[in-house]
Every structure is written in structure tokens, then in C-alpha cells.
Amino acid sequence: xxxxxxxxxxxxxxxxxxxxxxxxxxxxxxxxxxxxxxxxxxxxxxxxxxxxxxxxxxxxxxxxxxxxxxxxxxxxxxxxxxxxxxxxxxxxxxxxxxxxxxxxxxxxxxxxxxxxxxxxxxxxxxxxxxxxxxxxxxxxxxxxxxxxxxxxxxxxxxxxxxxxxxxxxxxxxxxxxxxxxxxxxxxxxxxxxxxxxxxxxxxxxxxxx
Amino acid sequence: xxxxxxxxxxxxxxxxxxxxxxxxxxxxxxxxxxxxxxxxxxxxxxxxxxxxxxxxxxxxxxxxxxxxxxxxxxxxxxxxxxxxxxxxxxxxxxxxxxxxxxxxxxxxxxxxxxxxxxxxxxxxxxxxxxxxxxxxxxxxxxxxxxxxxxxxxxxxxxxxxxxxxxxxxxxxxxxxxxxxxxxxxxxxxxxxxxxxxxxxxxxxxxxxxxxxxxxxxxxxxxxxxxxxxxxxxxxxxxxxxxxxxxxxxxxxxxxxxxxxxxxxxxxxxxxxxxxxxxxxxxxxxxxxxxxxxxxx
Numbered sequence: 001x002x003x004x005x006x007x008x009x010x011x012x013x014x015x016x017x018x019x020x021x022x023x024x025x026x027x028x029x030x031x032x033x034x035x036x037x038x039x040x041x042x043x044x045x046x047x048x049x050x051x052x053x054x055x056x057x058x059x060x061x062x063x064x065x066x067x068x069x070x071x072x073x074x075x076x077x078x079x080x081x082x083x084x085x086x087x088x089x090x091x092x093x094x095x096x097x098x099x100x101x102x103x104x105x106x107x108x109x110x111x112x113x114x115x116x117x118x119x120x121x122x123x124x125x126x127x128x129x130x131x132x133x134x135x136x137x138x139x140x141x142x143x144x145x146x147x148x149x150x151x152x153x154x155x156x157x158x159x160x161x162x163x164x165x166x167x168x169x170x171x172x173x174x175x176x177x178x179x180x181x182x183x184x185x186x187x188x189x190x191x192x193x194x195x196x197x198x199x200x201x202x203x204x205x206x207x208x209x
Numbered sequence: 210x211x212x213x214x215x216x217x218x219x220x221x222x223x224x225x226x227x228x229x230x231x232x233x234x235x236x237x238x239x240x241x242x243x244x245x246x247x248x249x250x251x252x253x254x255x256x257x258x259x260x261x262x263x264x265x266x267x268x269x270x271x272x273x274x275x276x277x278x279x280x281x282x283x284x285x286x287x288x289x290x291x292x293x294x295x296x297x298x299x300x301x302x303x304x305x306x307x308x309x310x311x312x313x314x315x316x317x318x319x320x321x322x323x324x325x326x327x328x329x330x331x332x333x334x335x336x337x338x339x340x341x342x343x344x345x346x347x348x349x350x351x352x353x354x355x356x357x358x359x360x361x362x363x364x365x366x367x368x369x370x371x372x373x374x375x376x377x378x379x380x381x382x383x384x385x386x387x388x389x390x391x392x393x394x395x396x397x398x399x400x401x402x403x404x405x406x407x408x409x410x411x412x413x414x415x416x417x418x419x420x421x422x423x424x425x426x427x428x429x430x431x432x433x434x435x436x437x438x439x440x441x442x443x444x445x446x447x448x449x450x451x452x453x454x455x456x457x458x459x460x461x462x463x464x465x466x467x468x469x470x471x472x473x474x475x476x477x478x479x480x481x482x483x484x485x486x487x488x489x490x491x492x493x494x495x496x497x498x499x500x501x502x503x504x505x
Contacts, residue, residue: 145470
């Protein structure tokens with residue numbers, strides 16, 4: 001708690017002047033949130049945000065990359081990127097056992113992931129000015145978690161962009177995501193391959209600038 | 210001595226437990242309260258006699274006999290076989306609607322007998338024995354009053370009956386308890402002739418309106434008596450639902466969690482560590498705010 005507090009307080013002091021918007025990257029586990037956060041951070045700051053993995057719940061604590069300056073059309077936008085743990089209603093360590101993980105590690109990972117979801121939900125309430133909602137375009141977007149989170153975001157009147165990630169994969173369907181959330185702008189991309197990142201940054205500047 | 214049985218006039222001390230299961234003298238279950246300092250009349254008040262036929266044993270027996278007669282007469286056209294088909298009885302629901310207190314399956318097979326049982330009301334759990342006797346087929350086969358497993362409904366009720374004897378025994382032992390006679394009659398053989406046909410046609414009489422008699426006599430005591438049985442499951446269900454609703458993280462077992470996202474979102478405090486023993490470490494908002502007043 002003390003650590004978090006001091007981090008938060010130093011952040012707020014550091015950026016009190018510029019007041020960058022805090023943009024939370026939300027979405028279900030394994031949608032590519034960290035890959036996207038890393039892509040954005042590398043493109044504009046040269047650093048990464050955190051490790052990426054095929055194993056779900058690789059990100060178990062929210063990670064920030066502060067003061068990412070995105071330049072578009074002669075002007076610049078400052079944002080803090082908050083990469084959050086994948087939000088889900090169930091965490092089961094047996095899921096991790098399939099990824100060659102020892103049971104003890106799997107259980108610990110499961111517990112940390114659960115804490116991470118709790119933290120992510122809390123930050124959504126208190127701590128973000130806008131949301132990038134990342135979905136895996138190869139999976140069905142009509143899930144309870146997606147519907148609930150989008151609903152919460154809407155109720156908060158937060159600006160939200162929906163990113164249809166993984167369009168480099170064959171069975172990706174951007175239209176399915178557009179159909180699921182027609183009230184929001186859906187941007188197709190591949191964070192891993194860097195496909196369509198220009199439009200991504202245009203939209204970020206437009207929505208969160 | 211403020212409580213007086215309105216049936217036989219027996220008087221009970223305030224707080225007496227005897228009367229909780231009906232008047233031990235006559236089985237009556239209506240009592241009048243006489244506040245301290247008022248005279249307790251030696252005779253029961255005429256204003257609220259539960260039964261016009263008198264009191265005590267005679268009354269109970271008479272009532273039972275009347276019912277038996279009703280059942281027999283109304284069910285003459287109904288053969289035992291057709292009577293054994295409870296599902297046909299929807300028209301009889303008026304009678305049953307007064308007896309739903311006992312609640313369960315007893316309704317179909319023994320609605321009419323349930324009526325009398327509940328009307329005495331002193332122990333709703335005893336409604337079980339009634340369905341045992343009713344079925345004519347068993348009687349005809351020379352079977353005993355005890356239930357067989359052939360019919361699911363009978364059997365179910367019979368099992369209750371098997372459990373009931375404790376209380377029923379107490380009641381009947383107490384004397385000419387109405388409930389005891391009604392329920393126990395068939396079992397103890399005191400009225401072997403009557404109850405058999407009557408009960409046998411019970412489901413039929415259910416449909417044909419015989420329940421009128423019991424229905425008119427069932428002012429609701431039976432309902433009260435059986436309420437606790439029905440409340441129990443409701444409360445536990447409700448509690449379960451509430452738990453489901455209010456728990457933000459349910460630990461199924463170490464490493465397996467169910468999360469209530471709305472709860473997590475709605476809470477001001479948030480969880481920063483889950484302990485192995487199921488405890489949470491939470492961040493309390495007051496501390497949070499206090500540590501960083503400058504945070505926008």
C-alpha cells in the first residue's frame with residue numbers, strides 16, 4: 001500500500017503540470033493488451049511496458065507507462081498508458097497447468113490474477129480518463145464480461161475506443177465486433193505485427209487528445 | 210390463569226406450554242385470553258365455539274363420522290380405481306386451497322383428508338397418516354393401513370406418517386384429541402370401517418366437493434402450524450442468494466476464484482492481496498485519500 005501510494009503521489013507530482021490523460025487498456029485475458037501497450041510505448045518512448053505471453057493472466061498488476069507523447073498532424077497528445085490485467089469472472093489455476101506450469105506456480109498465478117482483476121476494476125472506477133477496450137477478433141465478443149465492462153464504461157461517460165486486435169490471424173472478424181458494439185468506434189489492428197497502427201494513433205489522438 | 214380453552218373450558222396458566230399443541234383435555238386449539246384481574250368464566254364462552262356438535266371426545270368422533278359419511282356419500286359413483294388418479298382432481302382445488310399449508314404432494318392424493326387434519330391444526334405434520342388409510346385398493350387387497358411403495362404419492366406421505374407417530378402419539382395419548390382421532394383413527398383401528406371407504410375415495414371426493422366440510426372447518430390453524438416447515442428452505446435459499454450477490458470474490462478452492470465484477474467495481478475499498486486462508490487485504494479509501502491529498 002505504501003509503495004503504491006508513493007508511486008501514485010510521485011506520478012501526480014511529476015505530471016501535475018501537463019496532466020496527461022490516463023488511458024486504461026482493458027479487455028478480457030489474452031486479447032493482446034500488453035502487446036498493444038508495448039507497441040505504443042516502443043513506438044513513442046522506446047521502452048516496453050511489460051512482458052507479453054501466450055499464457056493468460058501474464059499481466060497481473062496494472063502497469064503504467066507515463067507521459068507517452070503521440071504526435072499526430074503537427075500536434076501532440078500526452079497520455080499515460082495503463083495496461084491492466086485481463087478482466088474475467090473466473091480464474092482457475094488448472095488453466096495454467098496446460099502451459100507447463102507447476103501446480104504451486106499456477107495457484108499463485110491464479111491468486112495474483114484475481115487480485116489484478118480486483119485492482120483493474122477499482123482503477124476503472126477511480127483512475128482512468130479514457131478506455132481502450134481490446135478484443136481478440138478471432139473470438140466471440142458477446143460475453144458477459146465484455147458487455148458488463150462496456151456498460152460500466154458507458155455509465156462513467158468515459159471516452160472509449162474498441163480495438164479489434166489480431167487481424168493478422170485468419171479467422172479474425174472485425175465485423176463481428178462492430179456488430180457487437182455498434183455504438184462505439186471499432187479500430188482493426190494487429191498489435192503484434194503493427195498492422196494499421198497509423199489509424200490507431202489517429203483515433204487515440206482524436207478520442208483522448 | 211389467563212388462557213381458557215374455548216372448547217372445554219379448561220384453564221391454563223399464562224405461558225403454559227401444554228396448550229401449545231392443543232388442549233390436552235379436548236384437543237381444542239382455540240383459547241381465549243383473560244387478562245389478569247378479570248374473571249375467568251367456568252364455562253367456555255359461547256361466542257366462539259369451534260364446533261357446533263359439542264365438545265370433547267363425542268365431538269371429535271362425531272365430526273370424524275360426519276366426514277366419513279360425507280366422503281362415502283359423495284364418492285359413491287367413483288370407483289376406487291378412478292379415485293386413485295389424483296391428477297383428475299383440479300375441480301376439487303377449492304377444497305385444497307384451504308389446506309395448502311401442509312404444502313406438498315399431499316395435496317393431490319389426500320387433499321380432502323388434509324383438510325380435516327389442518328383444521329384441527331395442532332400438528333400439521335400428522336397429515337401424513339391420512340393418505341395411508343384412504344386408498345381403497347390397499348384395503349380391498351386386504352392390506353394393512355400401512356403404506357406400500359406401489360404408489361409414489363402414498364409412499365411419500367406414508368414416510369412422513371412414519372415419522373409422525375411421536376407427536377401423534379402424544380396427542381392421542383393425551384385423550385380425545387381431535388387430531389389424534391382424525392389421523393390416528395384409521396391407524397389404531399378405532400374406526401376401521403369408516404375411514405377405509407372414505408379415505409379410499411379421498412382423491413375422488415377431492416374432485417367432487419367433499420372437501421367442503423373440512424374446508425369450512427379449516428380456519429387456518431393448520432397453515433400456521435406448517436409454516437415453519439416451508440419457511441426453512443426459503444430462508445436458506447435467500448441467504449445463499451444474498452451471499453452470491455454480495456461476495457465480490459468467492460474462493461472456490463486455492464487457485465480457483467469467482468469474481469463478481471460489479472461488486473469489485475462498486476466498492477470503494479479494493480483488494481490488494483488475497484491470503485491463502487481466504488482472507489483479504491484491502492485498501493481502505495480513507496487512508497488512500499489521506500496519503501495523497503493532491504491527487505486529482
